[in-house]
Amino acid sequence: MKSTRMTALLAVIVTSLLAVFASSVSSAATTKTTTISVVSLIPGSTPEAIAQFNNQVAAFEKANPSIKVKPIEYQWTGPTFAAKLAAGTLPTVFEVPFTDARSLGDNGQLADLTAEIKQLPYYSKYNKAVLAEGTTAKGKIIALPKGAYAMALHYNRKLFTAAGLDPNKPPTTWAQVQSYARLITQKTGKAGYAQMGKDDNSAGWVFTTLVYSLGGRMETGRGTTAKATLNNAKAVTALSMLKKMRWTDNTMGSNFDMGWSDINQAFAAGNVGMYINGSDVYTNLVSASNIDPSIYGLAPIPLAKNKTAGVLGGGTLVAVRPDANAAARAAAVKWIDFYYERPLVDKAQAIRNAKTLVAGKQPVGVPALPLFNKAQYDLANTWIKPYINVPLAQMKPFNTGIFNQQVIAEPAASTQSVYKTLDGPVQAVLTDKNANVQQLLDQANSTAQAQISAGK
């Protein structure tokens, strides 16, 4: 009797233990989480911007309980990206410029997301040219667009007024840019016009914009057989114009080695009358440089009156580490869909996103180029209209002018090397009164040709 009781007790204990074990195994199986690291904001962002991003992460994790998101501050720069790529320390989800994604994908340095991306309900609606920026030569989709921009002329309305200029009438020709810059410098002592001059490809990037606006091109063809044309006549005109503004007009201030962040800070601090940067840079001016919105003005780049003149367009893509496993890839595409793409195509998500941005005192309605089509872009803007907090009236010259301009893609072959090569001539004319423009561009052209031919 006693032994029967003991046996029954043991059986109960063992059964209970087995049940607990089984339930824990089953619960572990159902709640297995996938952790991905994602790029968040650039270092130095305001606490409000960081809080806004964290709110987005919380909302995503609530909607996807099996995915854990680890935000990592990130700012794309050529040197740090190359180092992180080689060291394998990039986050699971990261951003790359239009210029690099295809080459990285062809080299097997980005994950193949074709299967996951084709599942997205709006996949077929993408602008084919934009999607092509994230598609390899073999047709693999390795990145989705985050945003596209056209280069634009940003101007300080307060300095315009102080110089006796109408802040609602920004310059529409390069001759006007020069004369306005002279007036601003004379009346305020500030740099009338400033340009990125840093030896980190940014000087070459903005100089290429200037040349495009006059109708020139930096190369013809694609791949290693492309021909460098850095010393074209429009480039000579553009560099000579910079030299004149620097040394004859003396309207470019005293700092000629500003990079992307430096010039944004200088502009936000009210020290620059006009400068060229991407049309979407207002976000950075708010989140990292605390700009006073009342001083901000945005206009299209003045274009020369010829058929080849156009505005340089570019953009940013979102990609995934090549070593991400299937679960991480799926989670990464879910995050890309949630954070980057849905707000452009889904009304509820667009409104939710706009509300979060407004709550975090971040800009809503920053001008950009459509990733799908103009109609979708306009529609998405109508959804978020009540939440738009950027000074739209001050951006009107750009928003009305940009869709009449020809948007031209960045040089296709060895883009960053071409920009790097052009950094030198720009720096030379800004720091040497006797710089020989033609000679500088000829030298740059032969250097760039060697880089293109070597596929670097």
Added chain:
Amino acid sequence: MATVDPIDVHWTDSEPAVLSGREYRRARRTPLTWVRGGGLATLLFLLPMLFVFGAFSWYPIVRTVIMSVQHTNLVSPATWVGLDNFRAVLNDPVLPKAVENTAEFAGLALIFGYPVPLVAAVLMSEARRFRGVYSALAYLPVVIPPVVAVLLWKTFYDASPTGVFNTILGWVHLGPYPWLQSQQTALPSLVLESTWANAGGTVIIYLAALTGVNRELYEAASVDGASLWRKVWHITIPQLRGVLLLTMILQIIGTAQVFLEPYLFTSGGPANATVTVLLMIYNYAFGNSLGGDYGSATALSLMLAAFLALFSLLYLRLTRSWSSK
């Protein structure tokens, strides 16, 4: 006939050993005696150092040599390219400018930066009071993190009339000067900051060396009516010649590898006016966002290392007689 091991004979024999001491020790060394003699403990103590040196010094050197004959971006598989990387580096149009700038930096640092710590150390050693305060002040720049120091000097070098240096010079109706914004003044500006940042360490070395100089020599010179300058020229410098020669070669090697100042101040600009050999190596490795050209970077590193090794050998040979006097 059975042979007899002489060692055994001598172990058991009370007569003086026939074998020399060296032969005797060699014959007795077995793994067991090595362990008993503390060999294992020595090896155990040595292992961490061997590991650290192996992992962080020798392995990278071996990898550098291998990578210099490869085409690799550390992501795609490497391919062997022989001496192509060396040819590519030697044909790079930026190389002559980088070598020229590096030599100019080293030369300017030698002319202006080398005597400053010596003069400061001599003057400080002559000070009767607050010598510790002077030493601390001289060493302070070394304590400041280099990035902070460069950011500080960047504001000093602001090219606008309201920049710190330009404001000060404006009081005496000089300037404003472009400092880092001019191809002519950028490199000397870097040398100036570098001298300020690095002099403190050398001052401390000189001060320590000066304490070893026999004070009686100075007293005798004073009795003979020697001026401070003659005491320095005839006593201090000859007495410090060993240290002086050492700091000179260390400075030349250090300045030949200058990277921090051009990287943080100017990124090699304007228009390559401050690009140096080490900055070129960095640009090869990290300048292209599509993946570095680590083959060219390591090839140039090896060329620089070989040059510095040869230069050091030559220097030591030429100065051997002077330093050993």
